[in-house]
Amino acid sequence: MIEGILVDHAAAENMLKCTQQHRPLEAGGLVLGLRKGLYLHVTEITRPLPWDRQSSTRFQRSPKGHRIAALRRWRKSGGKMDWIGEWHSHPGFSLSPSSIDIRNWHDIVRQRKAEMIFPICDGRETAFYLQCWGDRGKFLLRQFEKDAVGTFYLTPAAIKRRLRETGNEAYGPTVELP
Ligand SMILES: [Zn+2]
Numbered sequence: 001m002i003e004g005i006l007v008d009h010a011a012a013e014n015m016l017k018c019t020q021q022h023r024p025l026e027a028g029g030l031v032l033g034l035r036k037g038l039y040l041h042v043t044e045i046t047r048p049l050p051w052d053r054q055s056s057t058r059f060q061r062s063p064k065g066h067r068i069a070a071l072r073r074w075r076k077s078g079g080k081m082d083w084i085g086e087w088h089s090h091p092g093f094s095l096s097p098s099s100i101d102i103r104n105w106h107d108i109v110r111q112r113k114a115e116m117i118f119p120i121c122d123g124r125e126t127a128f129y130l131q132c133w134g135d136r137g138k139f140l141l142r143q144f145e146k147d148a149v150g151t152f153y154l155t156p157a158a159i160k161r162r163l164r165e166t167g168n169e170a171y172g173p174t175v176e177l178p
Contacts, residue, residue, distance in 0.1 A: 001038070001115070001132070001136075002038060002039065002040055002115045002130060002132075002155070003038040003039060003154060003155055003157075003158040004038070004039055004040075004141065004144065004152060004153055004154040004155060004158055005039060005040045005041070005042060005117055005128060005130070005141060005152070005153050006039060006040075006041045006042065006149075006150050006151070006152050006153075007042040007128070007150050007151050007152075007153065008041075008042060008043050008044075008149060008150040009149065009150050009151070010043075010044075011031075011033075011042050011043060011044055011045050011150075012042075012126060012150070012151065014044075014045050014047070015045055015087055015089075015119060015121045015126055016121060016123065016124075016126070018045075018047050018048070018089070018121075019089035019091055019121045019122070019123040020091075020123050022048060022054065022089065022091070023089075023091040023092065023123060024056045024091055024092070025054040025055060025056055025059075025091070026054055026055065026056065026057070026058060026059035026088055026089050026090065026091060027047065027048045027054065027059060027088065027089045027091075028048065028052070028059040028061055028086065028087055028088030028089060029045050029046035029047050029048060029049075029061065029066060029086070029087060029088075030045065030046045030061075030066050030069070030070055030083055030085070030086060030087075031044075031045055031083075031084055031085035031086060031087050031116075031117060031118075031119065032044040032045065032046070032070060032073055032081055032082070032083060032084065033081065033082065033084045034080055034081065034082065034084075035082055035084065035114075040084050040085075040115075040117060042084065042085075042117070042150075043081070044073065044081075045087055046065075046066050046069050046070070049062065049064070049065035049066065050065075051064045051065055056091070058100075059088040059089070061086070070083050083112075084116060084117060085116045085117035085118055085119065086104075086105075086108065086116070086118055087118065087119040087120070087121065087126075088101075088120060088121075089120070089121045089122070089123065090120055090121070090122050091122065091123050092122060092123060093122065094122075095120050095122055095125070095126075095127040096120075096127075097118070097120060097129065101118070101120070102138075105118050105129070105131045105138065106131070108131075109131045109132070109133050110133075112133075113133055114133055115130060115131065115132055115133055116130075116131050117129065117130050117131070117141075118130075118131055118138075127140060128140070128141040128153050129141070130155060139155045139156055139157075140156075141153035141154060141155060142154055142156065142159055144159065
């Protein structure tokens with residue numbers, strides 16, 4: 001079970017810029033990074049390619065170019081860099097996933113047999129969803145810490161545990177999505 005993710009600032013910036021550049025069309029791509037035990041480390045994303053289908057309500061990634069980009073990075077990293085998720089934009093609208101998004105995420109995780117993250121970016125901020133493998137649902141991750149390298153997000157369960165450990169309950173309840 002993944003407890004949290006670290007998102008490099010460069011990758012987060014790239015998603016924001018890409019969303020703004022493609023507005024009003026949706027954009028998206030792969031999320032690449034490292035699996036480190038209980039944590040995922042997001043180091044890179046891919047941007048839309050000519051084979052992808054983009055509209056104002058839909059982004060459909062073609063397998064073609066993104067797979068080549070992912071393979072190239074995987075080789076360069078000595079086999080460490082992994083495909084850890086998929087992102088897409090909702091330019092100027094809700095950060096919540098649509099029913100189509102939710103279905104896609106389930107399919108991807110079932111095929112991949114591993115936990116994956118699915119960021120949605122509206123051009124101003126990004127919501128990071130963790131989709132579990134099996135029937136354990138999905139979680140909106142909460143920002144926990146920020147430093148020079150990146151931002152650290154945790155699952156609601158991990159935050160609850162940390163607050164319990166430090167005896168600090170002042171943050172209020174955490175939200176679990178259906
Ligand atoms: Zn969507």
